[in-house]
Amino acid sequence: MxxxxxxxxxxxxxxxxxxxxxxxxxxxxxxxxxxxxxxxxxxxxxxxxxxxxxxxxxxxxxxxxxxxxxxxxxxxxxxxxxxxxxxxxxxxxxxxxxxxxxxxxxxxxxxxxxxxxxxxxxxxxxxxxxxxxxxxxxxxxxxxxxxxxxxxxxxxxxxxxINLDRFRDLPVIKSDYLRRTYNIPPHKLLIGNISAIDVHKDYFTFLEMAKLLKDQGVNATYLAIGTGKMEQEVKNYAIELGLANDVIFTGFIKNVHQVLPELDYFVFTTIKEGLGTTVLDAFASRVPVVASATGGIPEMVQDGITGMLAPVKQPAIFAQKVMQLIQHPDLRQRVVENAQKTVVNFxxxxxxxxxxxxxxxxxxxx
The missing domain is CATH 3.40.50.2000 (Glycogen Phosphorylase B;)
Structure with a gap:
């Protein structure tokens, strides 16, 4: 051949x-x-x-x-x-x-x-x-x-x-890179989005969700992991929302598969997505996913089963879904376990x- x-x-x-x-x-x-x-x-x-x-x-x-x-x-x-x-x-x-x-x-x-x-x-x-x-x-x-x-x-x-071998030994490769690098105290949740900072990834919804969660008393640091042509515009919006001390823009991180397992929640606010393999990376990392119900994402994320789904451009619903996982540890554990079983098919x-x-x-x- x-x-x-x-x-x-x-x-x-x-x-x-x-x-x-x-x-x-x-x-x-x-x-x-x-x-x-x-x-x-x-x-x-x-x-x-x-x-x-x-x-x-x-x-x-x-x-x-x-x-x-x-x-x-x-x-x-x-x-x-x-x-x-x-x-x-x-x-x-x-x-x-x-x-x-x-x-x-x-x-x-x-x-x-x-x-x-x-x-x-x-x-x-x-x-x-x-x-x-x-x-x-x-x-x-x-x-x-x-x-x-x-x-x-x-x-x-x-x-x-995805390459599942990278996630076989999570307890071994898991580090505190994000907390050490950005001086994030251990009591704060880490809620992150990993994607290019462009119009289709819709970081504006991610930031609006962060503002809603902050107003509800969620003690978290929000991480925008990636770079892109809209980075400065998104940074300015974070300041406008009063999130200057709550959101960290890390830029591009090469070994993202080692950083991803540190997150407590992965929130993917994309507008358009053919599939979204970062969702699969989160599944393999045992990180619960809240993602947009768009493109091929619902073929991986079943709402309340392998993760949580929210309509595009609906920060209030994204915030609600994250709160559900925070307030119900049994639900969080269940979606993580189901996601682990699902990811082997990808x-x-x-x-x-x-x-x-x-x-x-x-x-x-x-």
């Missing part, structure tokens, strides 16, 4: 981590994938460090034909049977390479629940006949996409997975097994 992963992004975010997991797990199963990535990207460095056969290209959006031609030549030279396109620009390049004569089958991953764009290019590339399957990271993503393409039967769901091994089955189905059929 000759497979190439097409990764167009320069930075390293959740999608790139999922591709890395897939590459590593497939290698464990005896399948070493090729990679085409952007020159100078984090993924190129990853391929070099881990000895994955790869080609690094320019991935210019202005004139993509030269990149597509180089990709086509690589595919045909190495007898690549299947190209897995992992992001929007990768999708464009992959389709163009196929049109120019790349002798392979195409698969696309879809990670967002937005409807596809209305442009002719978007409609063409999502309905391109050379694409045999579109792998969606949640049922919600699949449903939204299936409504807007000609052949909804191409869309299949394969949930993203491992990187399970994701790889399901993805590989799709690869085999396509190659056996065509």
């Amino acid at each position: 000759q497979v190439l992963q097409l990764v167009s992004e320069r930075s390293w975010r959740g999608g790139e981590q999922q591709v890395a997991y897939l590459l590593e797990e497939l290698r464990e199963l005896g399948i070493t994938c090729h990679v085409c990535c952007q020159k100078g990207s984090a993924f190129e460095a990853y391929c070099k460090q881990n000895n994955f056969p790869h080609i690094a290209l320019a991935f210019t959006k202005i004139f993509p034909v030269p990149t597509a031609l180089q990709l086509k030549a690589y595919i045909n030279k190495h007898n690549i049977q299947l190209v897995h396109m992992q992001a929007s620009h990768a999708h464009t390049i992959g389709v163009l390479a196929h049109m120019l004569g790349a002798n392979c089958e195409l698969i696309l991953s879809r990670r967002v629940e937005f409807q596809i764009g209305g442009s002719l290019l978007s409609k063409y590339k999502y309905n391109y006949k050379g694409i045999k399957r579109i792998i969606c990271i949640s049922e919600r993503v699949r449903e939204v996409l299936a409504q807007s393409i000609d052949d909804p039967g191409k869309c299949v769901t394969v949930y993203s997975g 491992s990187k091994e399970v994701t790889t097994r399901h993805t590989l089955a799709i690869y085999k189905e396509i190659l056996d059929t065509h």
Whole structure:
């Protein structure tokens, strides 16, 4: 089986981590994938460090034909049977390479629940006949996409997975990093959100919830773990709400899987989310989750069973759900235990097994 992963992004975010997991797990199963990535990207460095056969290209959006031609030549030279396109620009390049004569089958991953764009290019590339399957990271993503393409039967769901091994020895790796670093006294609860500080993650609702909990007498420190283009605006809003001494903006933390278990509650106020693997990290960390009932999140978080759900942009309900967990330790314990049982279905091994089955189905059929 000759497979190439097409990764167009320069930075390293959740999608790139999922591709890395897939590459590593497939290698464990005896399948070493090729990679085409952007020159100078984090993924190129990853391929070099881990000895994955790869080609690094320019991935210019202005004139993509030269990149597509180089990709086509690589595919045909190495007898690549299947190209897995992992992001929007990768999708464009992959389709163009196929049109120019790349002798392979195409698969696309879809990670967002937005409807596809209305442009002719978007409609063409999502309905391109050379694409045999579109792998969606949640049922919600699949449903939204299936409504807007000609052949909804191409869309299949394969949930993203996490590395459960990082959480096997929680008592060993658990530290007091947050309390020590930010001088937080032991009697204060730690309530955190871990996500990019951008418009879709809606830290404004997180802060409004914090204000409501503070007014109700909850003694807590709130942690915004992440960075993003709206960081200063969100910091200003925290001051405006009188939370300057209650909210800590940590910026990006590299070993977040070691920090997450320190939280007493993980609150995820996102507006749009294909799935949200940080929720799974919280499950594995034995941290109770209060999250937005949006996107693929309800496929992981069952309200009152594996966590608590609140409507988007409803800080009062988020605060109410957190108070329920604080006031009812038995409920808190129950959702944590149920989440632990659920998260095993969202491992990187399970994701790889399901993805590989799709690869085999396509190659056996065509």
